[in-house]
Amino acid sequence: MGRILAIDFGEKRTGIAVTDELQIIASGLTTVATTTLLSFLKEYIAKENVELIVVGQPKRLNNDFSDVEQVILTYIEKLKAAFPELPIERVDERFTSKIAFQSMIDSGVKKKQRRSKELLDEVSATVILQSYLYNK
Template sequence: MPTSQLEGFILNYVKEEPVERIVVGHPRQMNYEESENMVRIVPFVNRLRKLLPDIPIELVDERFTSVLAHQAMLQGGLKKKDRQNKALVDEISATIILQSYLESHR
């Protein structure tokens, strides 16, 4: 989904489904400093917090998720062409971020 459509998608989803919290990837560098992508993430998260004040928004470290996504794709037997699909890598990475969050809050 294009980033420009993400906010609207989330707002519509929250109207249709019960949502306890929203988990967002927190881009960090290897030394734990925030990456340059935070310039886009912070305003997005702040807008969501204003629009959805009753829903907590959690930032979760997303380091290594692309590597883990590629490993999962290899283990799943995906062809090289499919493994180069950035949208698919991002989708698997998002799943890994959510799994990581859920496992850390058992």
């Protein structure tokens, strides 16, 4: 088995999470500038056995897609071109930022660290990945 990699895509920053090779535990990996995301993924996937990419799908409460969805779809085409052998699945990411923030509070993350948008993006990617694992 290979790892599953999850992406919480943002126009400025992107949070990344991965599973262990048995696909049991989701862990935050990092947050990267979106401009460097593709090169980061190429390097990571060259070193690690990744078998699936999960990308968050931002929706509003009324089930409409958020404004960033078109940007994400364009980026997914870049991912497919760069990694044609890897399937890409989407996961509804509604409330992931709120869940991530609450989990940081529950985990005892200090207030100063909770202000870090990079950490919030990484934890949000982890929540997306956990949601995928729970529902697969």
